[in-house]
Amino acid sequence: MVIPNDEEIRALHERYAPTREAFDLVHTHCEIVCAIADQLIDRSDLALDRDLVRAGCLLHDIGVYRLYDSSGRLDHARYVSHGVLGHDILAQEGLPEALCRFCSHHTGVGLTREDIRDQGLPVPEADYLAESVEEELVMYADKFHSKRNPPVFFSADSYAASVARFGEDKVTRFKELRTRFGTPDLAPFVAAHGHALGMSGPSVLPLTGGAVSGIRGTATVL
Secondary structure (H helix, E strand, O other): OOOOOHHHHHHHHHHHOOOHHHHHHHHHHHHHHHHHHHHHHHOOOOOOOHHHHHHHHHHOOHHHHHHEOOOOOEOHHHHHHHHHHHHHHHHHOOOOHHHHHHHHOOOOOOEOHHHHHHHOOOOOOOOEOOOOHHHHHHHHHHOOEEOOOOOEEEOHHHHHHHHHHHOHHHHHHHHHHHHHHOOOOOHHHHHHHOOEEEOOOHHHOOOOOOOEEEEOOEEEEO
């Protein structure tokens, strides 16, 4: 499988970003997620494809660009669909399914068809669950940074507290991921980017870049 390099991925972001502001928000978030994943890999003995993880991190949110209207406003009501939109973008670009899946299979700690049905989420009814260790790591690393305005980091404890409102199965899943990959040290990233470390989880925060998508009176942690 041919994996695009960082420059090729950046060019994809630039091609689909409707504005420079959108590019800066989304691409910077993807770079941060990539750096968090790198740290977790460095601290573990996991056998995985590091190049695949890197590409997955840098591409996972490219579908967000399709949620901006002509005025540069983000469609928050459909934010949860950014994963499947990103999957479509990468498929149309001819990228392999293994890369497309990083877009559609990173939301929360995994979306099931029951989640979609029960919450009335605007995505095709299916299971969007990380399967490979690479998919799990990208999904997990993504939980520690939000594209809200201003962007913010979240500790593992704050995310764990937030995900509890969506059921014990989500709590258990996040705990499994935390046990497998460890807890990242966010201090270097906070210092490097100047984004605050949030004191409460993403489900209770206002969003502009998409920490939460409120659908039919519910909120999905992304």
